[in-house]
Amino acid sequence: MKYKITTSYNWYKTDTNKFIIKTYYINDIPFTFDELPDIAQDDPEIIQYANDHLLMTPEIFFQKSFYLIDEECHPMLFDLELENPELLPID
Numbered sequence: 001m002k003y004k005i006t007t008s009y010n011w012y013k014t015d016t017n018k019f020i021i022k023t024y025y026i027n028d029i030p031f032t033f034d035e036l037p038d039i040a041q042d043d044p045e046i047i048q049y050a051n052d053h054l055l056m057t058p059e060i061f062f063q064k065s066f067y068l069i070d071e072e073c074h075p076m077l078f079d080l081e082l083e084n085p086e087l088l089p090i091d
Contacts, residue, residue, distance in 0.1 A: 003027050003073070003080050005087040009036075009050045013057055020050045024089055026075050030056065030064050034089055 003026050012021040012033065020041050021033040033056070040046055068074035075088060082088070 001081065002083045003075065004083045005075065005085070007087060008053050009046050010053050010056045011050050013055055020046060021056065023056060024087070026068065026073065026080075029068060030061060031068055031074055032065070032076065032089060033061070 006025045006028070008023050008025070009020055010023045010033075012019055020036050022036060023030050023033045025031065036046070065074060069077060072078050073080065075082065
């Protein structure tokens with residue numbers, strides 16, 4: 001079975017801060033994110049896209065990442081057949 005990586009822009013909210021991130025998913029399950037540079041944080045298209053998508057929190061990533069680890073499906077920790085490995089984050 002091949003897994004598909006997708007991305008989206010989402011708001012990320014902590015107890016003290018809120019900013020936009022690029023979220024990475026495997027078969028629609030979020031597993032990690034990249035912080036965006038300040039210039040992207042101010043881009044109206046990215047802001048609108050983030051407004052239209054799920055608000056992310058540290059708890060969501062904690063829960064979903066551990067689920068993927070338990071299932072041995074976390075793409076950054078296990079060798080998986082991916083349809084589009086070029087979308088994986090570099091680090």
